[in-house]
Amino acid sequence: MRNTELAEIRDLPLFRTMDEDNFLSLTQAAYDQTFPAQVQLIEEGGTADFLHVVMEGSVELFATWQGHETTMAVVNPISTFILAACIQDAPYLMSARTLGRTRVVMVPSVDLRTIFLNDPNFALATITELAACYRSVVRHTKNLKLRTARERLAAYILRQVRSRGNGAGFTLPVEKRLLASYLGVTPESLSRLMKSLQDCGVHIEGQRITLTDPALLAEVAKPDALLDGPDPAGPSIGLGLPDCDLGTAQPDARRAVRETP
Amino acid sequence: MRNTELAEIRDLPLFRTMDEDNFLSLTQAAYDQTFPAQVQLIEEGGTADFLHVVMEGSVELFATWQGHETTMAVVNPISTFILAACIQDAPYLMSARTLGRTRVVMVPSVDLRTIFLNDPNFALATITELAACYRSVVRHTKNLKLRTARERLAAYILRQVRSRGNGAGFTLPVEKRLLASYLGVTPESLSRLMKSLQDCGVHIEGQRITLTDPALLAEVAKPDALLDGPDPAGPSIGLGLPDCDLGTAQPDARRAVRETP
DNA sequence: CGAACCCTTGACAGAAATCAACTAAGGTGG
DNA sequence: CCACCTTAGTTGATTTCTGTCAAGGGTTCG
Numbered sequence: 001m002r003n004t005e006l007a008e009i010r011d012l013p014l015f016r017t018m019d020e021d022n023f024l025s026l027t028q029a030a031y032d033q034t035f036p037a038q039v040q041l042i043e044e045g046g047t048a049d050f051l052h053v054v055m056e057g058s059v060e061l062f063a064t065w066q067g068h069e070t071t072m073a074v075v076n077p078i079s080t081f082i083l084a085a086c087i088q089d090a091p092y093l094m095s096a097r098t099l100g101r102t103r104v105v106m107v108p109s110v111d112l113r114t115i116f117l118n119d120p121n122f123a124l125a126t127i128t129e130l131a132a133c134y135r136s137v138v139r140h141t142k143n144l145k146l147r148t149a150r151e152r153l154a155a156y157i158l159r160q161v162r163s164r165g166n167g168a169g170f171t172l173p174v175e176k177r178l179l180a181s182y183l184g185v186t187p188e189s190l191s192r193l194m195k196s197l198q199d200c201g202v203h204i205e206g207q208r209i210t211l212t213d214p215a216l217l218a219e220v221a222k223p224d225a226l227l228d229g230p231d232p233a234g235p236s237i238g239l240g241l242p243d244c245d246l247g248t249a250q251p252d253a254r255r256a257v258r259e260t261p
Numbered sequence: 262m263r264n265t266e267l268a269e270i271r272d273l274p275l276f277r278t279m280d281e282d283n284f285l286s287l288t289q290a291a292y293d294q295t296f297p298a299q300v301q302l303i304e305e306g307g308t309a310d311f312l313h314v315v316m317e318g319s320v321e322l323f324a325t326w327q328g329h330e331t332t333m334a335v336v337n338p339i340s341t342f343i344l345a346a347c348i349q350d351a352p353y354l355m356s357a358r359t360l361g362r363t364r365v366v367m368v369p370s371v372d373l374r375t376i377f378l379n380d381p382n383f384a385l386a387t388i389t390e391l392a393a394c395y396r397s398v399v400r401h402t403k404n405l406k407l408r409t410a411r412e413r414l415a416a417y418i419l420r421q422v423r424s425r426g427n428g429a430g431f432t433l434p435v436e437k438r439l440l441a442s443y444l445g446v447t448p449e450s451l452s453r454l455m456k457s458l459q460d461c462g463v464h465i466e467g468q469r470i471t472l473t474d475p476a477l478l479a480e481v482a483k484p485d486a487l488l489d490g491p492d493p494a495g496p497s498i499g500l501g502l503p504d505c506d507l508g509t510a511q512p513d514a515r516r517a518v519r520e521t522p
Numbered sequence: 523c524g525a526a527c528c529c530t531t532g533a534c535a536g537a538a539a540t541c542a543a544c545t546a547a548g549g550t551g552g
Numbered sequence: 553c554c555a556c557c558t559t560a561g562t563t564g565a566t567t568t569c570t571g572t573c574a575a576g577g578g579t580t581c582g
Contacts, residue, residue, distance in 0.1 A: 044487055063403045066483055070406040072399070084392040093399050093487055116385045123384035124377045130391040131345040137398045138333070138354045142324045144405050145331040145445050149538075176561065184406050189538055191562055206561095222327050226305055226354055410570075437529070450570055452530055467529095 001032045001105070009053055009105060012078055014129050018122035022115050030107040035098045042096040048085035050106040054078065057102025060178065061094045071181040073140070074099070074174060083129060086112055099174065142227050149185045153193050154221035156183065157202065159228050161211060169203075169210030262293045262366070270314060270366060275341055275390050279383035283376050291368040296359045303357040309346035311367040315339065318363025321439065322355045332442040334401070335360065335435060344390060347373055360435065403488050410446045414454050415482035417444065418463065420489050422472060430464075430471030 006027060009015055015023055032055070035041070041052065044064060052059070054077050061081060062071040072094055075081045085092050086109035098104075116123040143152055156179070160170050172179065180190035194204050200220055201213030211217060225231070267288060270276055276284055293316070296302070302313065305325060313320070315336050322342060323332040333355055336342045346353050347370035359365075377384040404413055417440070421431050433440065441451035455465050461481055462474030472478060486492070 063399075063407065063487075065403070065407040065485055065488060068407050070403070072402065072406075084395045087388055087392040088396065090396070091487065093396055093403070113385065116388060117381040120378040120381055120384060123381060123388065124374065126388055127348055127377060127384065127391060130388060130395060131348045134345045134391060134395045134398065135349065135351070135354055137395065137402060138324075141333065141398060141402045141405065142326070142331070142354070144402065145333075146324065146326040146329050186539060187561070188540085188563085192538090195562090224326055226324075226352065227326060447571060448529070449531085449572085453570090456530090 001027065001030060005032055005055065005105065008055065008078060012053070012080070014080055014083075014125050015122070017125055018115075019119045022119045022122060026107060026111075026115060027105075030105055032103065032105050034101065034103045037098055037100050037102075039102075040095060040097045041104065042082065042092055042094070044093065044095045045091045048082060048089060048092060048109055051080060051086045051109050051112070052082055052096070053080050053105040053107065055103040055105055058099045058173075059096050059102060059104070060099055061096050062181070063094050069181070070184070071178055073136075074178075074182075080129070083126070084133065087126070087130075099178075139227055139229060144184055146227065147221075149183060149189060150193050150196060151221055152183045153190070154197060154200065154217050155223060155228055157197075157209060157211070158214065158217055158221050158223055160209075161214065163232055166214075169208060172207045172209065262288065262291060266293055266316065266366065269316065269339060273314070273339055273341070275344075275386050276383070278386055279376075280380045283380045283383060287368060287372075287376060288366075291366055293364065293366050295362065295364045298359055298361050298363075300363075301356060301358045302365065303343065303353055303355070305354065305356045306352045309343060309350060309353060309370055312341060312347045312370050312373070313343055313357070314341050314366040314368065316364040316366055319360045319434075320357050320363060320365070321360055322357050323442070324355050330442070331445070332439055334397070335439075335443070341390070344387070344394065348387075348391075360439075400488055400490060405445055407488065408482075410444060410450060411454050411457060412482055413444045414451070415458060415461070415478050416484060416489055418458075418470060418472070419475065419478055419482050419484055421470075422475065424493055427475075430469060433468045433470065 009027065010023060034056075041059065054075050056077055058077070059075045059081065060071050061073045061075060062069055064070075075096075081096065082092060082094070089109075116126065143155065147155065160173075161167065164170050174182075176190055177187045180187045183190065185193070194202070197217070197220070198204070200216045201211055202217060203210045203212065270288065271284060279287075295317075302320065315338050317338055319338070320336045320342065321332050322334045322336060323330055325331075336357075342357065343353060343355070350370075377387065404416065408416065421434075422428065425431050435443075437451055438448045441448045444451065446454070455463070458478070458481070459465070461477045462472055463478060464471045464473065482489075
């Protein structure tokens with residue numbers, strides 16, 4: 001791997017504090033690869049051989065059962081994913097595929113545990129990262145169980161606007177069908193829900209969404225720090241925490257033939 | 262705290278491997294308390310001052326929003342809960358209340374981080390526990406998004422039967438209204454779903470559930486290790502992992518006046 | 523005994539999935 | 553360069569599912 005990439009990874013919260021020697025031995029066997037869109041990196045049920053780090057592009061985490069599929073999260077640069085499976089040395093609970101052209105660093109997960117024991121800082125960083133992931137999924141679950149589909153969509157739109165500095169609008173970072181799956185509805189339902197939110201000052205034009213009256217939308221979404229996450233601390237600087245909402249993925253994902261279920 | 266309790270806690274996977282001195286300094290300031298049923302131990306949004314360990318009884322983790330409430334998990338002895346919030350020093354995402362008469366050990370969470378840095382074994386144990394919690398929530402979410410309510414109920418029943426050694430039946434460990442909330446439906450819907458499963462060889466008599474044809478039920482639930490968890494390893498010995506399904510709580514929870522939303 | 527609660531049942535309304543058809547945009551290949 | 557094809561998205565009609573409201577039975581506890 002090139003030094004520039006190493007430096008980027010080194011700067012991740014997960015690796016920032018760890019011992020230099022350990023970092024080198026860990027990344028020595030790592031390799032860097034760039035994939036086109038719609039490439040499946042990980043298959044549910046497989047064994048966790050590599051810890052993945054998204055460097056560019058974005059990766060969809062999804063789950064399947066009986067021919068159904070649902071997207072659980074989208075991972076954006078620069079974040080890791082499937083950390084938990086690596087640690088437990090257990091089968092993946094989720095599959096992963098690239099959305100756009102995506103560069104991924106893969107770190108062999110074989111000796112993570114021994115490094116934990118030798119590098120307290122790395123262990124602490126891992127704990128912090130895992131706790132953040134855990135809380136992220138809990139929020140997702142709370143959303144699903146406490147809000148209606150319409151409220152989830154409204155809350156999602158408000159989160160997006162808020163995370164981009166409370167501008168007047170934004171362009172969807174993912175395809176609508178993916179957003180629908182993330183929100184737990186069918187694409188048809190999402191389409192109707194979008195239309196129903198026009199009464200709340202939401203204008204939709206293709207991928208572009210603009211708000212004329214955020215307060216009106218907030219009356220639907222009833223934003224809550226415990227469901228939507230805390231307000232972004234600084235002026236829209238990513239915290240480095242795993243961005244498990246559908247955040248900043250490239251909307252320009254190149255089309256690729258997708259197998260029908 | 263008494264020595265017998267200390268020994269029990271010491272035997273938890275989270276504490277088993279940690280340094281004796283650290284364990285003592287951690288539990289020195291801890292205290293032990295027994296609560297009646299329906300006592301709220303933790304309020305969503307509060308700050309995480311204590312790591313909780315359930316010694317006897319059981320604790321419901323639930324979340325609220327806009328007057329709605331949903332139960333996220335039930336914690337059974339002997340397990341910890343709200344570990345993630347303690348680590349992040351962040352507001353609780355869930356509330357907690359006792360179900361039956363419940364004994365809880367509360368460990369001050371102030372200096373967890375420093376212990377992590379000094380005690381690699383404890384750090385590793387924490388990582389393992391967090392990873393298990395994370396995967397547990399992911400499974401819950403997958404259930405909600407991929408299965409219908411009927412399938413979730415069927416799968417729940419099969420999990421219960423399986424975790425108790427594949428007997429002919431079992432008695433519900435929690436009230437039906439709580440099970441309904443956990444499964445993400447109203448009590449009325451659960452009642453109807455139960456009835457609809459009678460066609461699949463499910464007999465309900467109060468809290469007692471018996472199966473005449475598990476294979477028939479499996480055709481509805483389509484059990485899957487990635488949604489329902491792995492088959493219990495030994496003959497129904499708890500793994501010590503946090504039991505986040507509605508597992509073995511006492512069904513005899515004493516009634517208490519519950520405030521209506 | 524009465525109050526409070528859980529559970530069930532019925533009737534109804536609302537939400538969302540499904541099925542089908544149609545449009546529009548992008549890429550492909552002749 | 554254009555015709556064609558694939559796919560995302562929308563819209564409509566319909567069905568299925570689920571929540572809501574209301575009422576009644578049974579149990580527990582004071």
